[in-house]
Structure formats: structure tokens, C-alpha cells
Amino acid sequence: MHKFLALFFPASICPKWSSRTCRTFLSLLAVPLILQVLFGFTCAYGQRNFTIDETVYGPGRFSPKTLIAQKWMHTEDAFTCLDSTYQNLVIRSAKDNWSPQNLITVNQLQSAVTSALPNEKIELKYIPFDYSWTGDQVLSFSAQGANNSYVIEYNTKSQKATVTSSVPSGVSNTEYGNDGGSIAYLIGNNIEIIDAAGRKVQVTKDTVDGIVNGSDYTHRQEFGINKGMWWSPDNKKLLYYRKDETMVSKYPLPQWDSRVATVKDIRYPMAGMKSEEVTLVIFDTDKNEHITLQTGEPKEQYLTIATWDPTGQSIYVGVLNRGQDHLKLNQYNANTGAFVKTLFEEKSSTWVEPQHPLTFLPKNNTQFLYQTDKDGYNQLYLYNTDGTLVRHLGHQDIIVTDLTGFDAKSQKAYYVGAAKNGLERHLFEVELKSGKTTQLTTANGVHQASVSSSGSFILDQYSNLNTPNVVQVIQTKDKKELPIIKADNPFVGKINLPRIEFKEFISPDGKTPLNARITYPLNFDKTKEYPVMIYLYGGSHAQLVTDRWLGGVGYFDLYMAQNGYVVFTLDNRGSDARGRDFTRVTHRNLGEAEMEDQLKGIEYLKSLPYVDTENMGIFGWSYGGYMATSFMTKHNEIFKAAVAGGPVIDWKYYEVMYGERYMDTPQENPEGYAKTSLLNKADRLKGNLLIIHGAQDPVVVQQHSMDFIEKCIKAGKQVDYFLYPSHEHNVGGKDRIHLYEKIARYFDLHLK
Structure with a gap:
């Protein structure tokens, strides 16, 4: 069900999601890197609000300055990246104080490819983003011909290209x-x-x-x-x-x-x-x-x-x-x-x-790293191949999100871990023999960082709520930082940016902190009253609130805030990057603890003098659609309007692999399935509910929403329904603009 997530988060916050839900669901609100490249320009607009199409294309058009496709060299303390035109691959070396030097031009690469494949018409418009180094002088990348896909190696010294492999076009799962x-x-x-x-x-x-x-x-x-x-x-x-x-x-x-x-x-x-x-x-x-x-x-x-x-x-x-x-x-x-x-x-x-x-240690056939959250947090465990646990390599409550590699002597491992109650990501170093762990990045925020082969330098890229992007090289010995990029705010002088603020609440269990984010309307005046849009997901393997640029807020949220809404998001128990106990509380009763936590945020909103409590709306997709519909039936006095996209309505209609993990089978847990089903609660529906579904949805099949509508009809309850005939679980492409406009109009109709 992580296939849900891709709709509304940037890929940068997702390490390796545990399933396709995240990968699918992440694409709706966030634009992939290639889109950022294609649209990564700054338009000469005057100070203004977003247009509706920029809810989709905005992340590319207004992306902060950054390095593209940076890679450490194999043995040198040097890394490469594309320049701002994508026509040159530049190298930055410690020997040159990390100043950029041109290494390969796209014309050189084009000439070499043409010589290697004279009968193919391959046009390289830019340095391939998927390049990798197979040696310090050998660059590997892929190229598409008329009938075949090729893997090509380019020798920077001889400036010659060699085709290492080819497969017919149209095949899949190439390994x-x-x-x-x-x-x-x-x-x-x-x-x-x-x-x-x-x-x-x-x-x-x-x-x-x-x-x-x-x-x-x-x-x-x-x-x-x-x-x-x-x-x-x-x-x-x-x-x-x-x-x-x-x-x-x-x-x-x-x-x-x-x-x-x-x-x-x-x-x-x-x-x-x-x-x-x-x-x-x-x-x-x-x-x-x-x-x-x-x-x-x-x-x-x-x-x-x-x-x-x-x-x-x-x-x-x-x-x-x-x-x-x-x-x-x-x-x-x-x-x-x-x-x-x-x-x-x-x-x-x-x-x-x-x-x-499993990750075997380099040059060691008898020891491997295994990841599990069995002791509370997903961490590393070193095992022998006879099954003996050598040592636990975990550190405090840090959650390993990405194991990035080892040092040259195979004495240390490096990983990125979630810290500060999941809000931040940092690079850590752990000594395999002792388990001693050192945090290598310190600035607050979400870091993407890697270590050079010598272990002497860290290439660190990070952002936080108020910092668009910083790229720097850190010396591991003395922690000296050399800035490469410190990006300006891309909205200054162009876009009216609403104010964003983090909040923290305590769960009804009396002890668990909950991260939240509030986005204020433009020209916010605390003496006025504003309608509210709560955006939520609520399910596993998702996290909406992180301390990165804009706090993880989506461009549709910004659009709604620019148009006079208080926009609120809270990560409840059951969501990602907080550890085993934070997630397991939902077992056999999906949606219950999640709603209890969301109610804490709602109570806070209702206490604010500038919140129009008579005009509150809620919006979510997939699991978030389930949560939005649940509120309109189980807590039907709170929201005047809701939009539920691709909503789960009854877990008995959901797939075995995800559904039975959290709910067991309907035969084993009939009480839980009855309690969490919304089919037997349609008669409690109040307010204005818009359900949106993709007719080709193979994840949350359309039967969920159709059965709910039928129950609403029998109960005499009005419900609005919209179908995207050609879309699956994700409404993609230009149609996303249509989707966001429909949602915005629905809230404007009922909440303003």
C-alpha cells in the first residue's frame, strides 16, 4: 500500500520505500528529478501567487539551485557533476580546492558514441544523468537506439566509447x-x-x-x-x-x-x-x-x-x-x-x-549486515554466516534509512539515519569492531551525504524549513566545511510564499510526540477568521512533516494557503520514521489510533481565534482518503467538506500482502474489520464529501468507492463522485492540474 504515497511527497524524503505504494503515491505532488531538470528555470514573473498548473510543475520551475548527478570518483578525493547547462561533466577535486574543471563535454561523448555505433542514430542532448564511474577514467551510461538499448563505457583518457551490452527495445526488468x-x-x-x-x-x-x-x-x-x-x-x-x-x-x-x-x-x-x-x-x-x-x-x-x-x-x-x-x-x-x-x-x-x-562486508564471505526494527528501531546487526549475532550496531533511537557503504579498509560502515523524532536525516559512521557511532553531519535538516573512498571528505547536501539548499564538502578530520552552493530562496521577487511553522503535540497515550506543520494564509491577520484545509495521509511508510525546505509542504498546500486557507498536516502514530512501537499501535484496528492523534491537531485548530471552525475541510488520498471518509462518518460534526481520493472503504477489499499485515484476515479479526469498515457507517455521513477514483486503479479497486456510494444511496445520503476513466491509483501528467483545480473549487464552493 506504499503505492499510495507517491501522490503527495517529494522523492527526496523517501529513502527506499518498503513497497510500490510509496513509489506510486509520491509522484502526484512531487515532480521527479528529470522534470526538475526539464523545467528547472526561473521565470521572470512579478511577485504573485501560484497558478493552478504550478501546483504540479512548480517544484521544477522554482527548484533551489543545486548540483545535478554528483558522484564520487573511485579512488580520488574528487567528485563529478553536471554543470548548469547539462552539456558538461565537471570535476571538483580536493587538489584544486574543489573548484570546477570541465572533464567531458556532450560533444565529446556524442562523437565517441557515433564512432562506436555508426549505424545507430543516437542523439545526446545532455550528459546522461544515469552515468556511473566503473573506474576513475571510465564512465558508464545508457543510450537508446532505434531498436536496442545500450550500455556504453567512455574512457576519458582515450576519449573512445565501447558498447558493453545491448538489449532489444521494449523489454522489461533488465538485470x-x-x-x-x-x-x-x-x-x-x-x-x-x-x-x-x-x-x-x-x-x-x-x-x-x-x-x-x-x-x-x-x-x-x-x-x-x-x-x-x-x-x-x-x-x-x-x-x-x-x-x-x-x-x-x-x-x-x-x-x-x-x-x-x-x-x-x-x-x-x-x-x-x-x-x-x-x-x-x-x-x-x-x-x-x-x-x-x-x-x-x-x-x-x-x-x-x-x-x-x-x-x-x-x-x-x-x-x-x-x-x-x-x-x-x-x-x-x-x-x-x-x-x-x-x-x-x-x-x-x-x-x-x-x-x-543482506549486505556482506567487503572482502568478507562470512559476515553480513542485517536490518530489523525488532528492538524498537530499524538498525544494523552484524551476523556471522553460522547465524551468530556478532553485535548490534544501532545507535540510540536513530532509524537507518539508507546504508550507503563502507570505508576503503572495510572497518566502518556509513548510513543515513532519521533523527530528532523523525524530523531530520543525518549521516552516521559506525565502527564494525566496536559499534562506536559518530554523527558526521550536524546542521539541522534533511541531509543527503556520502563519503569519499579515502574517508577524508563528505559531500553533504541538506535543506531545512528556512534553508533552500546547501551543498558543501566536510573534512572528516577537523570538521571544516567548504561551501559549494548556498542556494537563494527561489521565490523571492517572484512568488508570494506563505509562512510555514512546525508544531508538536502529544498523542492521547500521554507520551508520544507528534510532528505537525501549519501553513498560514498570505497576509495573515490573527484578528480575522480563515477556513481550514487539513491534508493528511496517516498510513504506514509515509511521512509528511520533515525539517527540509518548506517543511515538506506540497505546492497544492501552498496554493490553498495563498488563496486564504489555513493548511494543517500532522503525522500520526502508524506513519513512518518513528520506530516499531509508533507503528504497531495500529495492529488489527487501522484508522483508530490514527484518528485519535489527528483529533489532537483538530482540537488545537479549534482553539485558535483565527480559525473558522464552521468552515473546515479535510483532504487525503488512498489511506488519506480512508481517513478523510472516516472523519465524515465517525466524527461527522467536525468538517463541512472533504475530498477523498482513491479511498480504502473496507479492508476486506484490499490486497493480502498489505491488508493482512496490519489487520490479519477477516476470518481471524471480524471485529476489527467491522469496526474499521465504512460501509456500515454510510448512514452517519454528514457534510459535503467528494470521492475521486481512477477507473483503472489496480491498488484500491473502484469497488471500494462504488459500494460506499451504493450504501449512501440506500441511506439517503448525498455524495459527490468523480472518475478519471484512464488513470490508475495515481492521477498523472497534465491531468493532475485538472485534479487539483477540482479539489480547490470544491473547497471554495463549500468553505468560503
Whole structure:
């Protein structure tokens, strides 16, 4: 369900989300980096408010100055990035006091690519953003030809390009071997390989509808799954998922693009119903044979965090039961598929949620890092391959959000961690032998930081509520800071920016701090009364309030504040970056503790003399849509208007993987499902409710909102409804502008 999140947060606050909800849901309010590049100009406007289209394109048009695509060199204390024109790759070195020097021009790269591929028409308009360094003189990047996609290496010394691999256009889930020589990819639901000699090998030949091989859309991308194939260290074996969903119910999605509408069926396992059966299979390229890992019964279990042993002789798999409260980390023989041993087990009275594959220490085949929140916060644990815990590498209440690597001697690990009750992100260094931990960044805010190969320098980029962007190099020895960029406020002289302020409340449990954010109307006058728009999400793996530029506020929020609304957001219990106990309170009763916390914020708003308590509105999408609809039925005296986008209405209609983690099955928890369902509460609906849904939504299927409308009709309750016929869970592209305009008009109609 993290697929919900992408609609309304910038990607910079999301480390690695635990599933596609976040990745999908994050894109609506936030514009990806490439969009920021394409629209990253400053228009010569006079001082004014946002236009409605800038609720979508604003993050690109008014993005603070920054470095683009910065990468540390492999062995030098130097990093590269694109210049402001994207036509040059520049290098900044400690030897030159970090002053920029041109290293590669796009014309040089174009000339080399044309020479390497004379029969392809590849036009490089800018230095590729996806470049990486395979050596200090060798740049690797991808390029698209007429019929093939290429991976190309460019030698900065010889200025020559070499094609290292190519795959046909239109394939998916491309997985490159560790040496770049062999490539696996999907054509439909089957795997094909191009080996180092350029020969094609068809790995699977399944034609049955419901048999899917090598897909990252396994277990619906929960449990941190973001790939479906893994090459062995020697590139001779390919591990892949084989998903059998033939027994999973087909769910119809009407298609409106023909004169007579048709139906597209998807496989959708609802909570308590039959789920998919997944196995892990090895394809041995030398022997041309398949080996299935003996992961055992029952067939309905989750196979997660698959990791090759550095020797290639073993594979480690997290085997999680369908109830998601018992995880076994198992070792399997990569030559036979046989079970070897269980290294350790993890159990919980609520749920266990593996998110990260094992990370073996460099040049050490017998020790690895494992991440879990079993002791309260997601942190690092160092294990031997015999299953012995060497030491816990956690630090205070810091939550590891991104393990970034190791020092050159493999004595230290580096990670970015959530701090200060989740508001900030900082870079930390931990000594593997002692567990001693040092915080390497200090300025308050959200940091994206990495360490040079020598460990002598940190490239640090951060922002906070009032700081648009700072890029600096920090010397690890004496903490000296050398500024590279200190961005000006991009709105000055152009856009009227509302005032944003952080707030903190205590949860009804009497002890848990809750982070909140209030955005004031322009020209705020505390002697006047203003309508309110509360924007919320409320579900797991989401965080709306962070101490980064603008406090994480979305441009639609700014637009509404510019148009006279007090805009309020609170991260309740159950949301992200606060630890195990903060999330587990929602178990078997989704929406209950969340609403209790939101009510704390609402009580605060009602106490303010400048809040028009008769004209309050609430808006949320997905889980936020569930929360908004819940308030209009369960606490129906508070809000005069609400907008619920893609709302969950009854958890029995939601998918197995997410739904059963938090609610168990409807058979196991009938009271919880009845309590949290909104179908049996439609008769309590008061106020003005607009429900918006995508007709092609494969995440929160349209049945949720349709059944709720039917209940409202039977109860004599009026409800407004709008459908986006061609959109899935996310309303994307230019249609986002239409969406935001509709929401703004709805609140203006009922609250002003």
C-alpha cells in the first residue's frame, strides 16, 4: 500500500520505500528529478501567487539551485557533476580546492558514441544523468537506439566509447551481470538472457496465464521487493522469482477506449482469499538447467530479501509466513537448491516486515549486515554466516534509512539515519569492531551525504524549513566545511510564499510526540477568521512533516494557503520514521489510533481565534482518503467538506500482502474489520464529501468507492463522485492540474 504515497511527497524524503505504494503515491505532488531538470528555470514573473498548473510543475520551475548527478570518483578525493547547462561533466577535486574543471563535454561523448555505433542514430542532448564511474577514467551510461538499448563505457583518457551490452527495445526488468557481460530481461512473462558472447538463451517458456517469471511485481512489491532476478557473483547462475497466480481471483477493470467497452482482468488477491504461490529458481547457464530452492510448505508464504553469498555457493532467503509474524532467514545450496540451515528466526505479536537484503562486508564471505526494527528501531546487526549475532550496531533511537557503504579498509560502515523524532536525516559512521557511532553531519535538516573512498571528505547536501539548499564538502578530520552552493530562496521577487511553522503535540497515550506543520494564509491577520484545509495521509511508510525546505509542504498546500486557507498536516502514530512501537499501535484496528492523534491537531485548530471552525475541510488520498471518509462518518460534526481520493472503504477489499499485515484476515479479526469498515457507517455521513477514483486503479479497486456510494444511496445520503476513466491509483501528467483545480473549487464552493 506504499503505492499510495507517491501522490503527495517529494522523492527526496523517501529513502527506499518498503513497497510500490510509496513509489506510486509520491509522484502526484512531487515532480521527479528529470522534470526538475526539464523545467528547472526561473521565470521572470512579478511577485504573485501560484497558478493552478504550478501546483504540479512548480517544484521544477522554482527548484533551489543545486548540483545535478554528483558522484564520487573511485579512488580520488574528487567528485563529478553536471554543470548548469547539462552539456558538461565537471570535476571538483580536493587538489584544486574543489573548484570546477570541465572533464567531458556532450560533444565529446556524442562523437565517441557515433564512432562506436555508426549505424545507430543516437542523439545526446545532455550528459546522461544515469552515468556511473566503473573506474576513475571510465564512465558508464545508457543510450537508446532505434531498436536496442545500450550500455556504453567512455574512457576519458582515450576519449573512445565501447558498447558493453545491448538489449532489444521494449523489454522489461533488465538485470545486468556483475561484469556487465550477461544480461537478463523479460519479454512478457518470460526470461531471456543475452550472454557475454551475444547469444540469446530463452530461460523460461511459460504460456499459461498467471505464470510470471522474473518480475519485480512479486508479492505485489511488499517486503522491500524491487527486483525479480539476481545474478550470481560469477555471472553463471541467475536466481529468479517464479510466481504462480493462476489460483488468484481475476478482477475486472473496464476499458473505455473502444466503441464497445472491454474488460482487462488483473489478478488481485483480497485479504482472507487465495494468494499467489511463489518459488525461487536458479538457472545454471553452463549446464542449461533449472534448480528450484526447496523453500518448503506452505505454498502461501513470502520469499524475501534474497541474497547471493559472495562465493556463489549459497543463497540466503527470508521466509515469512502468510501471517507475517514469523520470519526465518534460511540458507540454501546454490548447486542443488537444498535447504542448508536456518540462521535465525524473528517473531512478533504484531508483524515482522523485512525490507532490505543482506549486505556482506567487503572482502568478507562470512559476515553480513542485517536490518530489523525488532528492538524498537530499524538498525544494523552484524551476523556471522553460522547465524551468530556478532553485535548490534544501532545507535540510540536513530532509524537507518539508507546504508550507503563502507570505508576503503572495510572497518566502518556509513548510513543515513532519521533523527530528532523523525524530523531530520543525518549521516552516521559506525565502527564494525566496536559499534562506536559518530554523527558526521550536524546542521539541522534533511541531509543527503556520502563519503569519499579515502574517508577524508563528505559531500553533504541538506535543506531545512528556512534553508533552500546547501551543498558543501566536510573534512572528516577537523570538521571544516567548504561551501559549494548556498542556494537563494527561489521565490523571492517572484512568488508570494506563505509562512510555514512546525508544531508538536502529544498523542492521547500521554507520551508520544507528534510532528505537525501549519501553513498560514498570505497576509495573515490573527484578528480575522480563515477556513481550514487539513491534508493528511496517516498510513504506514509515509511521512509528511520533515525539517527540509518548506517543511515538506506540497505546492497544492501552498496554493490553498495563498488563496486564504489555513493548511494543517500532522503525522500520526502508524506513519513512518518513528520506530516499531509508533507503528504497531495500529495492529488489527487501522484508522483508530490514527484518528485519535489527528483529533489532537483538530482540537488545537479549534482553539485558535483565527480559525473558522464552521468552515473546515479535510483532504487525503488512498489511506488519506480512508481517513478523510472516516472523519465524515465517525466524527461527522467536525468538517463541512472533504475530498477523498482513491479511498480504502473496507479492508476486506484490499490486497493480502498489505491488508493482512496490519489487520490479519477477516476470518481471524471480524471485529476489527467491522469496526474499521465504512460501509456500515454510510448512514452517519454528514457534510459535503467528494470521492475521486481512477477507473483503472489496480491498488484500491473502484469497488471500494462504488459500494460506499451504493450504501449512501440506500441511506439517503448525498455524495459527490468523480472518475478519471484512464488513470490508475495515481492521477498523472497534465491531468493532475485538472485534479487539483477540482479539489480547490470544491473547497471554495463549500468553505468560503
